[in-house]
Amino acid sequence: MNSSETLPLSPGTGWAARLDDALHEAVTVQDADLGRIAGGLIRRGGKRLRPRLLFLAASLGEADEALLAHAAAAIELMHVGSLLHDDVMDGAATRRGAPSANSRWGNTHAATTGTHVLACAMAELAHLPHEAVSAVTEAAFTLCSGQLRETEHVYDTELAADEHLEIIRMKTATLFGLPCRLGAELAACDPGHAEALFRFGQQLGIAFQLTDDLLDLVGDPASLGKPTGTDLRAGVFSYSVLLALRRNPSGRLAALLRHENLTEQEAAEAAGLVRLSGTVDLTRELVRTHTDRAATALAGLPEFPGRDALADMPRRIAGRMR
Template identity: 35%
Template sequence: MTNAAETSPTPVDPDAPAARPLSPGAFVQSDSALAGRLVERLGRIEVLLDEVVAQASALPDETCHHLLRAGGKRIRPVLVLLAAEFGTSDQIDVDRAAAAVELIHLATLYHDDVMDEAPMRRGAPSAHAVWGNSVAILTGDLLFARASLLTSMMGPEAVRLQSETFERLVLGQLHEFTGPVDGADPIEHYLAVLGDKTGSLIATASEFGLRFSGAPESLIAPLREYGEKVGVAFQLADDLIDLVSDGAKSGKRPGTDLREGVPTLPVLHVRADAAAGDPAAAAVVELLDADLSSDDALERARAALVAHPATARARQVAEAWAEDAVKALAAVPDGEVKDGLIEFARTAVSRVA
């Protein structure tokens, strides 16, 4: 691992243009008027992100742009913009909100990669692998600060909402780190962690879009519920992608979560089955608990877990969370925006190979 004083090459060209934002075709028909508006707004937000993270000093400027230029789906900004379609969407505070939620998300990635000792992120070396833990943590802090600057421009309600979301993000990370208390259900604990770490910010993205476009307040509750549930579904799907993908979608080697000892839902299911007396599950657990430092051992454990019914059940749980997110939209007006939200919820799970 390098530190700031060393001269490792930067894996992302600092002079490269801002990353291309997610195509709105993932949410709405690509030839629709709504898609055209989203493309235009996302382009503006990419420019705003690039400007907001800029620093006068070379090192922090480089580190703050690192993950921004590495790409990303920009899911949270898109959800801000979609929710804003229920009001007057072309508002500067909507753009600020979309940029702020992406900066908060990016900041958590810098911190998570340090805690997880993850070597890669978005197909590039993680910041801590390039510059060391201290620089990566401080860069995450800088991005949180810039997100706070944006929300302060939006007024006290935005600051309150960001603060409450930030608290849930931190508590979710702490609860993941400490694990369930004695006697608690590990699966319930894990789902609650996902609600805090992923669902909370997606729910906030939806609320930001509504509040700062002047949309009806009656839409806040259903869209927040949608965001909470679709966030859990999305993260459950990510857990499965780590097991079954070729690495192109996740940007990391399949089975990385297993090697790092992350208790994802398939693992929790198979451990519960083993504890209940399932010999096939016990055999999988034995492989999971072995030394997974070698690629062969990791692949044996990964393949065995994928083949066990625990993984199929985990996918069913992800699908159920996605459908619950769709049901939360019952009170939302019909139309292209609602259809886009439904499509995103279902695509969040169907993207699993």
Template identity: 35%
Template sequence: MTHVVDEEFEASVTGRLAVIEDELVKAAVADSPFVTEAARHIIDAGGKRFRPLLVVLGSAFGQGTSETDLTRAALVVELTHVASLYHDDVMDDADLRRGAPSANRRWDNSIAILVGDYLFSRASTLVADLGTDYVRLQAETFGRLVQGQIAETRGPQEGDDPLEHYLQVISDKTGSLIATSAVFGGMVAGASREILEALDAFGEEIGVVFQLSDDIIDITSNETGKTPGTDLREGVPTLPTLMLQASQDPADQALKELISSDLSDDARLADALEQLRAHPVIEQARAEVQRHADLALAHLESLPDGEAKQALSRICLDLVGRSN
């Protein structure tokens, strides 16, 4: 049975996100025009605003909220996310971010790092107005973001399982802030401890689904705006390639060697993509995404029924659908 979206609820969410978007631009204003321009660089390029959406939806599970605090909480998580993107682009030596030249390309690495730091400072100023519980959770989340980035940079060490290492990196780099977003929404609305724990667990799993579905899209899709095989060409570990590398089947050896080789040549990349798309590992990866989605949906079961719960469920199903 198709769920009918409540138009009033949808309008309320859309209206709140519009306010958050306006305030996000204002929050990036600095004392100098140059810093303001650089700090707005990624914000102006747009984005899904996935984390503010989770703040808004999480706030539906409490007793009511101050719109000011709701907006402030959403700004904190999105500014933290955007700040981390500046740093990620330096670490990855990226050329593009959201279709525009990355800050490290437009200016240089030092400027990109410092602008990221500035946006973190703006998030810290805003979170201080929400109270010490928010400051603590924000600090813990920031710690996980940094540890995830360090673990990704070092790679799996001797004795580590590469896939387990990768999933932990995703949990720290992506799942932690997505979980905090949902929890912040519940906190500003005075939600119970049980609800906050459910939102936290849901957010962690949704973060994993979010990234793992992207991993599959990198190989299978031609319709997302992202050039297929970008991660594959750059040697970035993803769920399908890690699953393939773990295979003990001798028949997989040639493909394993191909994806580990230099794929700068378009023909070699196309060959690797074609073989991967036809390989059972893609369905195995989709099954792993579905497993995490099922865990996420299970965490929603204890939440009160209503439009917000339905919306969180749809988000989960939509993320799974992207990679199918």
């Protein structure tokens, strides 16, 4: 099959291999340092949820195989570039179970590589139709605005829970909704179906981030690939933490979190206080609300090859909380 042919893309047609080829080709540059740092993070893989969402959504219609690979690579590179910048800003020591780029190469190299990766994402967009480029560009603006808002509220013990959820929508859910809509649009799907897939992706992204934040409080460091309490020490307070602070704004938890540079022991104490507050269960309930909304958005769509795999994603996210 040549790259100009269309196909009803099923979950088992080798999308991961095509994506890997596109990613490695995209970040290959003459500068050895940039290529080594970017390639190292890409080789460690990660969940690749966002490209998978795009390919699965595209299976609702018929799409050009090469076009999907370029779109998926652009979205994954946006994600990887944002991770590199995030790690610099948070002072993260690990990423995907290995030393982070900033801890290994220094903040300057890591930030520059993050910018390089984002430039590679923009280069991938050159292969896409104008409407697709506009959608990705708008998503990039939303992602950056969400990151800025999160940065403005670092160590903010008075951050409203609703504002925190809006940051999640902007910073995380954007890159879940985008591939769902973009995959459907590149596959020439009905606009109503593309909108339903976008809603599915957004709700899935919110549930995913809430769960990820929750695991920073209650998860197993070995399975997470990073130590717990990372967000607390970085001053990025999750939904459970903010609810616990509202319940007792002048208690020990607030006293701990009002100063920077928590020790591991202080972060562990703060996490324990959040668990004792009962807000972890409230977060679990909110995750279930968003996974149910994702399932509802998907339920109105006709049968298509990727539907079962998409339907399994909210269930897996809910299962991570156990």
